[in-house]
Amino acid sequence: MKSASPPGTEPEQTSPTYRPALAWTLTALSLSTLLPSLSISIANVGLPSIALAFGASFNEVQWVVIAYLLAITTLVVGVGRLGDIAGRRRLLLSGIAVFTLATLLCGLAPNLPLLTVARAVQGAGAACMMALSMAFVGEAVPKERTGSVMGLLGTMSAVGTTLGPSLGGLLIASVGWRAIFLVGVPLGLLALALTIRALPASTSATGPARHRFDSLGTVLLTITLTAYALAMTIEGNSFGPLAIALLAAAGAGLGLFVITESRAASPLLTMPMLRDPVLATGLMTSALVSTVMMTTLVVGPFHLARSLDLNPAYVGLVMAAGPAVSALTGVPAGRATDRFGTQAMVVVGLSGVIGGSVVLSLMPTAAGVAGYILPLVAMTASYATFQAANNTAVMKDVAPHQRGLVSGMLNLSRNLGLITGASVMGAVFALATGTSDITTAAPDHVARGTHRTFAAAALLVATGLAAVLVLRLHSRLSSHHNTKPNSPRTTIDP
Template sequence: MAYLLVLSGLMLACGRLGDLTGFTRIFIAGFALFSLGSLLCGLAPTITLLVAARVVQGIGAAAITAIALAMIAVCLPADKRGWALGVLMTIVSVAIAAGPILGGFITEFLGWHWIFFVNVPVGIAAIILAIRYLPQDIVPAQSGRFDTAGAVLILAALATLLFPVSQGLYLGWTSPFVLFCLSASLLLLIILIIHERRSRSPLIELSLFTVPNFVTGNAGSMLIILAFAGSEFLLPFYFELVRGISTETVGLLLAVPAVFLMLAGPVAGKFSDRYGCRGLMIGSAALCAITMFLFSRFDSSTGFPVIVATLALEGIAIGLFVPPNMSLILGSARKEAGGVASGVMMTLRTSGAMLGIALLGTIAMSGFLRAASGSVIQAPVPDQLVPGFQVAYLVGAAVCIIVVVASLMVKETDRSLVGEIPPR
């Protein structure tokens, strides 16, 4: 949790640092911190030191995540941007699919410490390659001071939002702690907006939010990830509790969307480079809605081929949506605001994922509790659990339909390298 909170809370700050000091410098520093944090995690003798090392690792990951996407947006011409983002998504999908398998192998034969140690040589190699091949002046460094107060406020606001969201299922949404944190998050967000409007060198360039494509693209991105993350969170419970599938088989099934997402990403990116983002976003969001509806029809007798086909369809739908959506968002920002634009996008995506897990998880849990009511001695049978899953996935389908409507509002541009944001 410490890693995730730091990652989510600092991506905006790292993006802004990249705008101020240069992308390459922050990118290399991010890999250095991530490698150092990984080494410290593997060496940590206590839980406290492990958590501290994960914080260091999270700072590095925030810099890498925010800057990598910004560099793609500004280094490549607009007609290559979608393809590059699709390739990047393919690489991430391979990591997602292979990570659990590789992690299990490493843990079994080498010990858990090596899960962290293997990151060190990878990080060092990335630093060497970045020094060798990345230009030092991708975007000229800007004048201005770093908004430290804004960075602290956004970190605090996100921490007090995401931590109770992640714990709400277990603590209860009406618990005093959860309500206090959510109220504090809202107050901090208001203070942040007031501070940013008054700051001479704000952390967040508020003019970003006057660009329709930037706002619409980020809203669609956050909502589609909300539905996808909630879906992926619920599927293992459906497989194990309703279908009685073994843990090993569940792992293989969950790799299916990642494989098809990996295949669809570059195709979608290339298509969006040539024909634009709008049509592909509309179609893929509609496909996501269909997939969520199909999930809502699953029960204890759904055929295995149907399950695999629906999982593949989910991966294709997300794979077709993400590259054009990212290209739209990053292409709507000026090069000088690329780091902040990337930071905003990734912060909203991470927040959407956690909100999706909380929302769909809570809906499904409510259905489980209703099924278990009156059953004091025996646990509810699989068929009694199905309605909770079905309602949750219907909500996911509704969220995807909202994304379809939002995507209809997208206005195609000439996809030039310089975006729409007016200079300050």
């Protein structure tokens, strides 16, 4: 049933005299998707050089990455909702400007603390870019091309991840570590100029609706997500007293958030909204699949180096195959989604991830590099297919005044999956190897850890596939009750 937009939150309008070419629109949205992912992977490559430049330990310098991820994870839902209220174009432009300025400050930072702060600010800008670029698809792109554009944005994210290590290594070798940040400044300025030119002017909420932003709920959600993210990262793959205390704080924060939202006049999230089966299933499967894909990044280097005895150069080359395949698969996967439907392609994507995980859980080391890289390629291509179809399914029929919020929730579920995968699946891998120091573990122990970790990964994604199949069956059984199947789906109104 179609929900009426709250007063003052009407969809952002495109002036009849200003309809930019779709190519310019897609270029602007693509840059806003590429830059945040590039800023993650390119900074990882620079950590050793940054540590040397500032005389810092690894534990200190890793906050250059953690601060960025924390800012994105904790802010992405709030900025998505704020964009729905204050105007998505306005907030996206602000986010790009903040991102670009912070990127410049990162390149000029005189010490590690200021670099870390600048990275957190950069992450805040990146949160706006990630949430709102996807939200713009619903209003800037014809509905029949939604899947293709979602696939394109997935491709650009993968390109950023793939390009980061090689570009960063080249810049560090030729210019120095500051160049890995400074190279993003002209790209940020280009994204800003294209967004100004290509995206339609937006209208912000007026009257009573202008004060509908749930500040208390947003603060509580931010605190809860910060505690969870720190619990998953602060002690690496181990869970000591500090991590347990942070998890307890996250649980308490979640309880307070639920209570606050149930009493708020204009809540950030509502229980009826989360009971929407398409949204709930999409968020759950996104988190599960992201957890498993992070497993390939955590387990892969150890398996390749210890079990298959590859040198670092070959390890990097094999690991680059995943993002490269994802970049090549995104657009075709989006077109397939438009042609065959979201539900079918979600099932295909999840099945491929499960199949690749099962093969990796059984593949003997005697199969060599091919025995690892072929299932990895299948998993990554399937992941790109799932992402394009799942994002389209969740976003396609969302009410206009909720696109920023739901886009932020999708990005949040993926980030939480990545964070959980790095920590929990890393702990599973360490436990399965049977040693406290994986770097010195025997090759057969590492192979055993790889097999058991990917077996657990297959079970996780199978859970998500079961939920999708149940939803599909329920949709078929209840289809004769839907009189307006194309109406906007979700609502946050009390």
